Amino acid sequence: MTKQPMRVWPAEGASRAPYWIYDDPEVFRVEQERIFGQSWCYVGLAAEVPEPGRFQRSHVGDRSVILVRDKEGKINVLENRCAHRGMEFCRASAGKATRFLCPYHQWTFDLEGNLCGVPFKRGIHGEGGMPDDFDLADHPLRKLRVTNHNGAVFASYAEEPEPFERYLADPMRAYFDRVFDGRPLRVLGYMRQRIPCNWKLILENTKDPYHATLLHSFLVTFGLFRADQKSEVRLDPSGRHAALVSRHGGRQLTVAASEMASYKSDYTLQDRRLLDMQAEFHDGVGVVMMTLFPNLILHQQGNSLATRHIVPRGPDSTELSWTFFGYEDDDEALSTRRLRQANLFGPAGLVSLDDGEALKATQEGLRNARDACAVVEMGGRDREDANVMVTETALRAFFHHYMHVMGFVRAEDER
Amino acid sequence: MNPETLRGYALRAAVEDVLYDYAAALDEGALERWPFFFTAGALYEVVSRENEERGLPLALVRCEGRGMMIDRATALKEVLFYSPRTYRHFISNVRPVWRSEERIEAVSNFVLLQTLVERETTVLVAGQYRDTLVVEDGKLLFGGKRCIYDTTMIPNTVVYPL
Numbered sequence: 001m002t003k004q005p006m007r008v009w010p011a012e013g014a015s016r017a018p019y020w021i022y023d024d025p026e027v028f029r030v031e032q033e034r035i036f037g038q039s040w041c042y043v044g045l046a047a048e049v050p051e052p053g054r055f056q057r058s059h060v061g062d063r064s065v066i067l068v069r070d071k072e073g074k075i076n077v078l079e080n081r082c083a084h085r086g087m088e089f090c091r092a093s094a095g096k097a098t099r100f101l102c103p104y105h106q107w108t109f110d111l112e113g114n115l116c117g118v119p120f121k122r123g124i125h126g127e128g129g130m131p132d133d134f135d136l137a138d139h140p141l142r143k144l145r146v147t148n149h150n151g152a153v154f155a156s157y158a159e160e161p162e163p164f165e166r167y168l169a170d171p172m173r174a175y176f177d178r179v180f181d182g183r184p185l186r187v188l189g190y191m192r193q194r195i196p197c198n199w200k201l202i203l204e205n206t207k208d209p210y211h212a213t214l215l216h217s218f219l220v221t222f223g224l225f226r227a228d229q230k231s232e233v234r235l236d237p238s239g240r241h242a243a244l245v246s247r248h249g250g251r252q253l254t255v256a257a258s259e260m261a262s263y264k265s266d267y268t269l270q271d272r273r274l275l276d277m278q279a280e281f282h283d284g285v286g287v288v289m290m291t292l293f294p295n296l297i298l299h300q301q302g303n304s305l306a307t308r309h310i311v312p313r314g315p316d317s318t319e320l321s322w323t324f325f326g327y328e329d330d331d332e333a334l335s336t337r338r339l340r341q342a343n344l345f346g347p348a349g350l351v352s353l354d355d356g357e358a359l360k361a362t363q364e365g366l367r368n369a370r371d372a373c374a375v376v377e378m379g380g381r382d383r384e385d386a387n388v389m390v391t392e393t394a395l396r397a398f399f400h401h402y403m404h405v406m407g408f409v410r411a412e413d414e415r
Numbered sequence: 416m417n418p419e420t421l422r423g424y425a426l427r428a429a430v431e432d433v434l435y436d437y438a439a440a441l442d443e444g445a446l447e448r449w450p451f452f453f454t455a456g457a458l459y460e461v462v463s464r465e466n467e468e469r470g471l472p473l474a475l476v477r478c479e480g481r482g483m484m485i486d487r488a489t490a491l492k493e494v495l496f497y498s499p500r501t502y503r504h505f506i507s508n509v510r511p512v513w514r515s516e517e518r519i520e521a522v523s524n525f526v527l528l529q530t531l532v533e534r535e536t537t538v539l540v541a542g543q544y545r546d547t548l549v550v551e552d553g554k555l556l557f558g559g560k561r562c563i564y565d566t567t568m569i570p571n572t573v574v575y576p577l
Contacts, residue, residue, distance in 0.1 A: 093465065188473045193569040193570075270481075270482035270486050339474065340477060347573050353574060357571070357572055
């Protein structure tokens with residue numbers, strides 16, 4: 001039997017993205033192994049499990065895990081798969097427990113994932129039962145490595161994951177800690193949607209400020225995110241993470257705005273409260289959109305704060321779970337602003353609605369176009385930080401990292 | 416209209432008329448009419464059952480008054496990008512009661528079907544309306560509407576109002 005030839009990346013390298021990375025089941029399988037099976041992955045907020053016993057279902061890649069706070073107050077991340085027959089035993093999305101009981105054969109696990117009970121372990125009347133050398137200690141739930149960084153919880157399947165300080169290093173860490181500054185968080189609620197596209201398209205979409213200045217006419221029209229605003233794209237040295245930073249400008253027609261077909265100069269809001277934003281960060285930055293490879297988008301847009309957790313379900317299906325939050329010390333006016341500005345985001349968002357629709361249509365467009373590729377040359381062909389919004393530098397940085405992790409080689413390197 | 420003059424089946428029929436007119440306007444795509452089923456200060460919210468049950472305040476859509484509804488309707492008609500679609504509302508199990516001399520509270524079930532280009536018709540969301548209705552100029556208007564949707568995972572996007 002001949003081995004299927006390894007796929008080859010276009011010779012141009014990171015300024016091209018071959019469409020087979022978005023719909024090939026084999027690529028998806030390898031990603032689960034090499035990316036989601038190795039990297040630190042976002043799993044939730046410490047505020048979702050505020051006290052011992054509280055648990056919350058989550059995902060690492062397409063695998064179900066449980067985020068749980070144990071009796072000592074430590075947060076554990078356990079695979080939601082019974083050590084006996086593999087049942088996904090935790091069925092509720094969240095709750096409080098003193099231990100986990102698998103309904104199938106009632107194997108019982110403590111909140112650290114250790115097996116603490118097996119019914120009929122000694123059999124009945126001397127018949128049946130487990131072998132004498134069966135040791136409960138040998139059969140815990142799969143325990144992931146965990147880091148709780150100022151209330152944001154990350155987990156890794158790797159036995160020895162990369163040091164977290166290297167995974168989230170400056171300058172990304174500084175942007176992340178701007179929001180996760182150690183203040184206790186308050187969860188405001190969830191939005192959940194299944195976008196019929198590959199998981200990378202969602203991540204890439206948030207690394208691409210070029211589209212935001214064009215597709216998102218609502219943002220453009222009201223000066224929330226516009227090509228002519230002071231802005232920056234900051235990259236992680238590895239290329240995997242990025243931060244798009246923008247300062248709000250007023251609404252004024254400029255040369256740049258006139259190039260946007262989507263700019264509606266005659267559209268005014270009846271109720272300005274939707275966009276009435278309160279300065280709450282000392283640096284005055286209106287928007288910071290962060291992508292943390294491989295599965296987290298952190299947004300701060302005005303007073304709206306949310307994590308967007310990417311759960312890949314298949315080559316062309318991805319769940320996006322949005323957790324909106326504020327701080328415990330928010331006053332009512334600020335809480336109301338956060339709730340009101342949430343109108344812009346999620347599956348019905350006046351901004352994010354465009355994304356869901358565009359990503360679905362993109363996946364439909366690239367289906368079965370495996371010999372074609374995306375052209376990613378806005379802002380040049382390099383992958384350096386930029387001080388402009390009309391750039392795809394963060395995409396090139398991402399593809400560069402992705403090729404490396406996946407072991408894909410360029411056509412010319414192969415010869 | 417008051418608790419003495421509008422009772423029993425007549426009350427239910429009156430509330431059903433409002434709900435069916437509301438659904439017809441949305442199904443016809445007459446978004447510009449949508450805000451005028453509400454009083455000027457009405458709160459319109461679309462909330463997931465998950466948030467509702469966990470006591471979390473976040474709404475998927477939150478319009479505080481008719482102005483915000485008009486803004487959303489205008490954005491949908493003139494600004495946003497989305498693929499063409501048809502929505503069709505089915506409303507049933509309507510149960511109204513007078514809560515005061517002026518205020519009716521009504522719960523009902525809804526199912527919203529979605530049809531996209533070159534696609535079969537599918538269920539987008541299902542859930543419950545929790546409405547407050549008041550009489551204004553001899554007409555019943557929504558003084559508040561909470562659309563609690565059961566659907567834990569939304570199939571991509573919710574474009575038009577529920």
